[in-house]
Amino acid sequence: MSTGKQRSGELWVLLQTRRLGFGRNPLRRWSDRAETALLWCAVIAALLLAPAGAAVGTGVRDSLNATAAQQRAVLHEVSARTLGSTERMVPSAPGDVLSRARVSYTDPQGVDREATASVAMGTKAGVEVTIWIDSSGSIVTAPRSRSDSAAFGVAAGIFTVLGSWLLLWGLFGLARLPLDRRRSRDWDAEWDTVAPRWLHGQK
Numbered sequence: 001m002s003t004g005k006q007r008s009g010e011l012w013v014l015l016q017t018r019r020l021g022f023g024r025n026p027l028r029r030w031s032d033r034a035e036t037a038l039l040w041c042a043v044i045a046a047l048l049l050a051p052a053g054a055a056v057g058t059g060v061r062d063s064l065n066a067t068a069a070q071q072r073a074v075l076h077e078v079s080a081r082t083l084g085s086t087e088r089m090v091p092s093a094p095g096d097v098l099s100r101a102r103v104s105y106t107d108p109q110g111v112d113r114e115a116t117a118s119v120a121m122g123t124k125a126g127v128e129v130t131i132w133i134d135s136s137g138s139i140v141t142a143p144r145s146r147s148d149s150a151a152f153g154v155a156a157g158i159f160t161v162l163g164s165w166l167l168l169w170g171l172f173g174l175a176r177l178p179l180d181r182r183r184s185r186d187w188d189a190e191w192d193t194v195a196p197r198w199l200h201g202q203k
Helices: 003-019 030-074 146-199
Strands: 077-084 100-105 112-120 127-131
Touching: 030 146, 100 127, 127 146
Parallel strands: none
Antiparallel strands: 077 100, 077 127, 100 112
């Protein structure tokens, strides 16, 4: 490596170091150093929030899985047959893939029953579907699947991190306000000292 390139590299490192608040710079006030310290604290806190968000997401996923396991322990999964078609149904909301249809099924006591259940939109009449029923034989919502629990956990972790980062950025902005006011007062005071010299041509 040539001497010129080496010096350029050293100069770049020096400039970046000073930009990050390190080194002795006579133009930097204590308020500038305080702001740099706050910025570093905010950056470190933001980095620590990432594993915290992952822990929150894992906790939400495990909690949902535990709740689903408890539901599976007291509910019954049975086969039913659709009595009507949902082929001409239209979604009530964007992304909705389920529709209500009459189904017939046999409860655990051997009684033939009919009720309305959620089935995939586009299901034809006479198709066998799976439903969940409680101890009384009534149709209930199916327990959440592991993939759904994982998706909720990921979403909870992401929103936790993003929300915490926004709050952290807002607190950093609030902490800068008194520092900005102090810098403004210092600049005004120095200008009051220097301006008369310039106006009168003094050095």
